[in-house]
Amino acid sequence: MGNTSDRSSKQKKQQKQSSNDVRLLLQWRVHLALKRPIGTAISIVAIALTVYIGSALLNSLLIGCIGGVVLLCMLSDFLFPVVYRLDEEGAKVITLFGQRTMAWEEVKAYYIEGDGIVLSPCERPSPIGAFRTLYLRFDGNEKEVLKVVKMYTERKNEMKHLKG
Template structure:
């Protein structure tokens, strides 16, 4: 059963930041072309920059079910079962659910960052607190 589902798309709600991202990508790509005189390296630079800010400009779909949590962005899909998750850290705009009991540099890679943008923050936090071992910290 689906407990909650929403789409987070920060770029849609922050057009000024979209302009900033576009300016940085264009200026950086232009600098690579001017410095290295290579369109190939410029394309690689643009791809790396756009990839690094993908959570901002690509919509991210979240689904909380009885079984676990699922995140879809672009062509990627990440999912975790509730039984795998040991820790929940709630912030103002997002929460981190992690299979690690203590904070670690691996959280970013093993856990899921759940953006509240586009969803009912209070309902999402309540569901996460009920399902993730350890509760909010």
């Protein structure tokens, strides 16, 4: 009897996992520090100098270390790998300190900027919009990323027109 309840609970877990599975369309990783060794060296020296100067000026190693940690956090997207995922539900950016997501339904506009594409929940540029956007940095995959973004944002717009 214990076997059947174990088996049924395993089946329920598998069904729950399969219903939560979302088809992954594209995933890539960008580690800028590996691509730009001079920038990496400058960043590390800047962090070390921040710790040293902060400690020397304020006579406190703790204060110097806090300054170094703050600078490290500011440079984390450069120094550490960032993973980008596009799936059927939306876009996700995974960094050392967490993740940011944007569902395709939220994307009102997108545009190329620098080495990537910006997904925006605002139809027009706005001062507050810059804090709500999601930046996807390309890694030699510009065509593939654009194809997925266009496909899912256009599909969303077609669904709006059908409903309206």
